Structure formats: C-alpha cells, structure tokens
Amino acid sequence: MAHKIGIIGFGKIAQDQHLPSIRKNPDFELIAVASQRGLKPDEAKHAFQDYREMLKAVPDLEAVAICTPPQVRHQIARDALLAGKSVLLEKPPAATLSELQDMKLMAQKAGKTLFTTWHAQYNKAVHEAKKALAGWEIKRLQVTWKEDVRHWHPGQQWIWEAGGFGVFDPGINALSIVSFIMPEPVFIKKADLQFPANRDAPIAADIQFSCAHGQGDLNAAFDWRQTGPQTWDIEVETANGLQLKLREGGTKLEIGGKLMVDEPSEEYEGIYACFDTLLNERTSLVDEAPFRLVADAFMIGRRVQVEAFED
Amino acid sequence: MAHKIGIIGFGKIAQDQHLPSIRKNPDFELIAVASQRGLKPDEAKHAFQDYREMLKAVPDLEAVAICTPPQVRHQIARDALLAGKSVLLEKPPAATLSELQDMKLMAQKAGKTLFTTWHAQYNKAVHEAKKALAGWEIKRLQVTWKEDVRHWHPGQQWIWEAGGFGVFDPGINALSIVSFIMPEPVFIKKADLQFPANRDAPIAADIQFSCAHGQGDLNAAFDWRQTGPQTWDIEVETANGLQLKLREGGTKLEIGGKLMVDEPSEEYEGIYACFDTLLNERTSLVDEAPFRLVADAFMIGRRVQVEAFED
Known part of the structure; x- marks a missing residue:
C-alpha cells in the first residue's frame, strides 16, 4: 500500500521537486496539501490553509513533507509528530540546532519517522x-x-x-x-x-x-x-x-x-525512495552534521x- | 577500590577546584598529572609534560580530567579514549559542537565514560x-x-x-x-x-x-x-x-x-560524586544543550x- 502523504507549504520547492517526485513514485499517494494560499494540485483530495486543520481532518494521512521556510518548521514538525504523523523536512531542517534536537526526541517518543533531507547527497x-x-x-x-x-x-x-x-x-x-x-x-x-x-x-x-x-x-x-x-x-x-x-x-x-x-541530478527521486524505506522500517534518519558545521x-x-x- | 585518575592541564581551575575535590573524595586517587610545565602535586606518583606519555606510561590509569583550554580538548579526549581511559571534560567541553559529537561517538565505541561537566548545575x-x-x-x-x-x-x-x-x-x-x-x-x-x-x-x-x-x-x-x-x-x-x-x-x-x-557552592564535589557513579555504572553523561544554545x-x-x- 502506498504511503498517504501530505505537503505542508506549497511554494517553489514543493511544486518543482516534491510534487513531481511523489507523482513518479508508486509508493506514495499525495492526498492533502496545506498552504497559506490554499493551493491544491489535482490529485490531492484535500486542501487546507492551516496545516493544523489538515492534521485533524485527514486521519489516514501517514506522513507530511514540510516545505515551508525553516523558521516555522519546528512548530509544524512538533504538531505533526504529536498528531502521529511521520515527517520529512526540507533543508535546512530547522532554524536552530536546538529545534532539530527537539524534533529528534519528539520523533523517538512518538515512534514516528523523522527524515532530514540533504538533497545533494542523493x-x-x-x-x-x-x-x-x-x-x-x-x-x-x-x-x-x-x-x-x-x-x-x-x-x-x-x-x-x-x-x-x-x-x-x-x-x-x-x-x-x-x-x-x-x-x-x-x-x-x-x-x-x-x-x-x-x-x-x-x-x-x-x-x-x-x-x-x-x-x-x-x-x-x-x-x-x-x-x-x-x-x-x-x-x-x-x-x-x-x-x-x-x-x-x-x-x-x-x-x-x-x-x-x-x-543528471535525481535528488528528490532518491529522497522519496529513502523516505519509503524509512517509513517501512519505522526508523528515522536525522543527519545533523551539515547543520552542525554551519x-x-x-x-x-x-x-x-x-x-x-x-x- | 578508588578510581585511579590523572589530570591533564594543571592550570588555575585544576589546582583550585579539581585537586581539592579529588583529595576530599575517597572514591578517587590522583596518580598522575600531565602539564606543559611539568607541575606535580605531592600525592601524584607520576608527572609528565606530554599527556601522550602519561597515557602510555601509566597503564592502571582509569580516567582523566581534561582541564586544558577548550581548543585542544578534542584531540586529547580522542587520544585518551583510544588509550582506553574514561574522560571528564571541563566546560566548555570542546571548541565546536562537531568535536563534542565526535567525542561522544568515540566514547560509545570505546565503551568508556565521557562526562561533560557544567559546574553550575551541581x-x-x-x-x-x-x-x-x-x-x-x-x-x-x-x-x-x-x-x-x-x-x-x-x-x-x-x-x-x-x-x-x-x-x-x-x-x-x-x-x-x-x-x-x-x-x-x-x-x-x-x-x-x-x-x-x-x-x-x-x-x-x-x-x-x-x-x-x-x-x-x-x-x-x-x-x-x-x-x-x-x-x-x-x-x-x-x-x-x-x-x-x-x-x-x-x-x-x-x-x-x-x-x-x-x-556555598559545592560544584566540584558534586561533579566528582557524579563521575564516580558514571564510572561505576560504565555510562556517559554528555549534556550538549548549553553548548548548542551558544x-x-x-x-x-x-x-x-x-x-x-x-x-
């Protein structure tokens, strides 16, 4: 069964990279999008302006990809993990290292997958x-x-x-x-x-x-x-x-x-292939090293x- | 049996705080000191100018307290852990977070105790x-x-x-x-x-x-x-x-x-009491939070x- 996924933050990186990679990958099904402008690609059944509504209203959502600016990712990731969703984070994963550490502990506690994507690694x-x-x-x-x-x-x-x-x-x-x-x-x-x-x-x-x-x-x-x-x-x-x-x-x-x-770069294809494996194995991949060096x-x-x- | 300990870097903080706290604590025995000036308190059997000599020459040394300036702690901690010694770190524990992370992984690999001391916590x-x-x-x-x-x-x-x-x-x-x-x-x-x-x-x-x-x-x-x-x-x-x-x-x-x-502050007494417990339980206490906030x-x-x- 394909993983039912939602995108939070539907700006340039979500539209250019996440959407086509999810479309190409039979292991994922995009069922919801939350964006302040209320944008919605055809295949997504649900669209929300407030991601909190999405977390509440779509119980069969397994995971979310957070594509907002980094400053708000921490709060969104917390809310998603607390709602029992696994989380994929665009880079950089947070505004600070302390926020990333907190997300890591939250994911462990929730028993959900947290994935920090560093796209050039793929x-x-x-x-x-x-x-x-x-x-x-x-x-x-x-x-x-x-x-x-x-x-x-x-x-x-x-x-x-x-x-x-x-x-x-x-x-x-x-x-x-x-x-x-x-x-x-x-x-x-x-x-x-x-x-x-x-x-x-x-x-x-x-x-x-x-x-x-x-x-x-x-x-x-x-x-x-x-x-x-x-x-x-x-x-x-x-x-x-x-x-x-x-x-x-x-x-x-x-x-x-x-x-x-x-x-040619197939970064996001690689990212979603990896996310599929992480979700299936119910494990996390939190690579803090690049952020720590910064x-x-x-x-x-x-x-x-x-x-x-x-x- | 008391833990046989050595001090590396014998400046002001080592002399004012570590030495008296070790002296007061029957669970520790100071057997060696490494300092660039070759200083040696009476009770220490061994004194070295180069800590690497100490790590080689004193096989019954169980642990070291690293009291040098932070810039050189990482290399010293690596060498000590590779030599099979447990490590207590003065604050701040390293020059960078990446160095601290590396020490943490080294200690896990070596199965030795690593202890980041934040003295005001005690x-x-x-x-x-x-x-x-x-x-x-x-x-x-x-x-x-x-x-x-x-x-x-x-x-x-x-x-x-x-x-x-x-x-x-x-x-x-x-x-x-x-x-x-x-x-x-x-x-x-x-x-x-x-x-x-x-x-x-x-x-x-x-x-x-x-x-x-x-x-x-x-x-x-x-x-x-x-x-x-x-x-x-x-x-x-x-x-x-x-x-x-x-x-x-x-x-x-x-x-x-x-x-x-x-x-009155009994910080270093508390630190050595905690180090004793960590050594006995063969576990580490690496609190990165204060350094991460900086x-x-x-x-x-x-x-x-x-x-x-x-x-």
Missing part, C-alpha cells in the same frame, strides 16, 4: 565518490562553492537577515556532500565570514577544516558574488594519491582526471566587514 | 529549583548575567578572539542552569550580539527564547561591562503564579520571596558593533 556521483574515498586518509580537500546571489535569490530579503544563513544557504549543500563523502568527520578550525556593511548575513566565507587523522590541507571557499560561470566543485586528494573531483554540484565525478559519472562556523568564525551589497 | 539551590519547576508551564524567564570582565579575566586576550566565546564564557553557565531547571526545552528565537569595534567576540548579548508550550516572555541579558556589584540571577514565573529566583550564580534560591536555600545564538544572532573595549 546524486549518483556523490555516492560513487563516497565509495571511492572509503577507508583512505585525506591529504587535501578544496571546496569551491561560488554563485551569483542576484541570479538565484532575486530580491529575497530574508536570506540577508540574521538567521537567514547568507552564503551558507548554498554552502550547506557543499557541507552536506563533504560530511557524506569524507571517510572520517571534519571539524571547522577557522573561518572568516564576510558580512556586507549593510547586511546581517555573510556574503562569503573562507573555512579551514581539520580531520582526526593526518595534517591535511582542508579548505572551503564560499562566495555569493560570482557572476559568469558558476562553480560548485569539491576536490579531494588522498594520502595514497587518489585524485577525485566532484563537479557541478555533485552531478559529475572525475577520478584521476577521468569522467566516471555524469548523470553553527560551528558562525560560533568560531571571525567576522570581517566588506563593502555594502545591493541586489 | 548547586543545591539549582537542584531544588529544578524540582520546584517540574511539570509547570513557564510564563516568564529573566536571566541577568552581568559581570566585570576586567576583574575576572584580566589581560586574557584569547577570550576576545574568534572562538573565544566572549561574554558567552560566563553566559554558558547561565544557559547550563536554564537548560537544567526548565521543565521543557528552550530555543533561541532572536539574539543581539554586541561586538566591540576592536574585538572578535561579543561583550554583551540580549537573547529572546521560546519554549514549546505557551507564549512566555523569556529573555536573557549578558553583559561583561558591569562594574560594582556583580549580577548572576535567574528569575522564573510559572503560569500558576509560582515565583522563583536563583541568585548569586545559583547558590541562593528564593521561592515567593522567601529564601529556601543558601548554601552555537544557535551565534548562528542566528544579529551582530551589532559597539565602542572599542580596552582591558
């Missing part, structure tokens, strides 16, 4: 990179995540507010790949965060990592001021000379200069003021 | 406050933690560096009491962090919390510029009218204006520049 190239690196010592890591904020977030003011994450909004995708593929955990040792004079969130960040073994040279450069070609690359070199490069946001994998994987960078990072930035 | 007044608040809904919380940094940290430059925590160095004591006594978790909703123009760490912070139930008015004010009388107070009011006040850093408890507990405050806090501050 590409084939990323999985192959993880396999190739397993067991090796890392000598060098260079993450380059540079994009044009004007293109990707035109006129979005909330990303510049305190708690809006700034360049860590895309940067957390890179960190979710790094924490997934690295054969041992990485730690933030040093970070320089560049705040525009007129903004409360960083526009660029330079990060230095360490890992438990070895004296590797591990770095990341995030920048939101890149015009022209966009760069989402992760290069890794192991102590035994393996050279690995993930390009274009983790869709292409080169090993030793040779293209090994070049497949918090660490803000906690120990040095703030540098740079010139004002206008959209 | 006062009698704090325990009585927790009992009094259990099960009630919180209407108001006001934390006032104001002290004179020139008095408490004369000439210490590292506290002003990025990753030195600034006013959260004392503030984390308040947060460790709050997270311990509150009947439900608190979350940081908003924070204003005041950075002196010439410093990389905040000198003051205003924090607004929420908790899962109720629309309470929950706030904290941390300030390092308080001359004259110092203030370390936590006031709580419950929805049913209970008025509770912890004063003087959690040593005095007033309920409804009446002084209920007034006992990271959340840095992650979502707004940075405000204030006038330069000279020691």
